[in-house]
Amino acid sequence: MSKRILFTGGGSAGHVTVNVALIPKFVDMGWDIKYMGSAQGIEAELIQKLGNVEYLSISTGKLRRYIDKENLKDPFRVIKGVYQAYQLIRKMKPNVVFSKGGFVSVPVVLGAWLNRIPVIIHESDITPGLANKISIPFASKICVTFPETKKYIKSDKALHVGAIIREELMHGSSIKGLTLCNFTRNKPVIVCMGGSLGSQRINEILRRNLHHLIDKFQIVHICGKGQIDNSYSVYREYKQFEYVHHELVDILAMTDIVISRAGSNSIFEFLSLKKPMLLIPLSKEASRGDQVLNALSFKSSGYCEILLEENMDDDTFNEAIRNVFDKRYAIIERMESSESTNAVNKVVELITAIAK
Known part of the structure; x- marks a missing residue:
């Protein structure tokens, strides 16, 4: 039996x-x-x-x-x-x-x-x-x-x-990801996600700055259930999803940097894939403060940059993205030396x- x-x-x-x-x-x-x-x-x-x-x-x-x-x-x-x-x-x-x-x-x-x-x-x-x-x-x-x-x-x-990591995460195809989003290899890719429930604050600031971000990046935005805004569909370099399941492995395979909350499961998955991160943890006012501690731990190891939500505005958001992108090779090098x-x-x- x-x-x-x-x-x-x-x-x-x-x-x-x-x-x-x-x-x-x-x-x-x-x-x-x-x-x-x-x-x-x-x-x-x-x-x-x-x-x-x-x-x-x-x-x-x-x-x-x-x-x-x-x-x-x-x-x-x-x-x-x-x-x-x-x-x-x-x-x-x-x-x-x-x-x-x-x-x-x-x-x-x-x-x-x-x-x-x-x-x-x-x-x-x-x-x-x-x-x-x-x-x-x-x-x-x-x-x-x-x-x-x-x-x-x-x-x-x-x-x-x-960290317990899903095996299938390691078998994504960047070509499938590019095809799914109708992207090219000519510009780097950012994935922005606020967790399975989405984040209205991150959604708003990303879209408010989309017009100049897409000059340099192609952006996949996993925005949460009911949070798709079709008025932004005119941007070819911007692809929205409410939530992704099996497609995520291919999307992450083509990704250069990730903008995310700081839930432990997600950030360890990004670490295993060697994806530099901009982490915007849930504030202590909105949670018990666990995401702030997670983010600080990763920052001390050199795997990410942190933008606290209470400090987030258009200028700090764009500056933080530039910092992660400019430091991405050094971040990846530190990630490659992390223990499995x-x-x-x-x-x-x-x-x-x-x-x-």
Whole structure:
């Protein structure tokens, strides 16, 4: 009888991509694979595209850093989700649960713990998010990307594994990327992305400065759901997407520099591809400050330039782009000397051992 693993994690693409990187390994080993998340979250969309993973939806709350009447309902949604997860896990009897985090994962972790199923958590950022903070006491092991994270967890459960990178990311075709966007090799390419949910502030400042940026660059703008502005379609050197799936590997293959938020999964993927970055982290006012710490860590290693959102205007935005582009060869050289941790195999071995 094959072993069974239950994955969870969602709310943003960053809480899914690590699972997407691991799932093919367990497919190859013949494991029975299931995924538990919310009914409408991005995790449902991304996982159902895989085709070989059963998706199970449960009730879940949402972490909001602002006042909203929905905050009063969320505890009841989480309680309902815990009950649903407990019942489903009791029925399926997985050997192990792997959680990438995000608020959807909390009911799953609790449901697994109540069923005495071992749980492994993955934390991408330097400081653990709230969902993982809640879940850590119920986990057997916590895999961390940054070595600094261990001091925030203060437990012998923490294990530094490094960044988990999707294998397919390494097989992009720059020719396919250029063809997809109808670009040429005559100008360098910038990819600008604000995460799976997009960033209105980055979208606005990029478009406001588009008229002179395209004198020097071709620009791919991954702007988020519902954020495409067709009035800019007149620019041949500017290509917009709401979100990209399998096309991303080819788009990144043709890219010279990246403008991005500073989510851990994304910036480690850019590092693995040796793509110089301009990072515009979410501010401490809009988040717990994890992206600022991620960006500062990469800046100290020489992999990026940082533009803080509170300092961003037309002049600082354009100057930061010029700085990254002018320094790109030196940045790439430092990236090439970075260590590869082979994190995927480390985590697969850990899961296999705990599942026994």
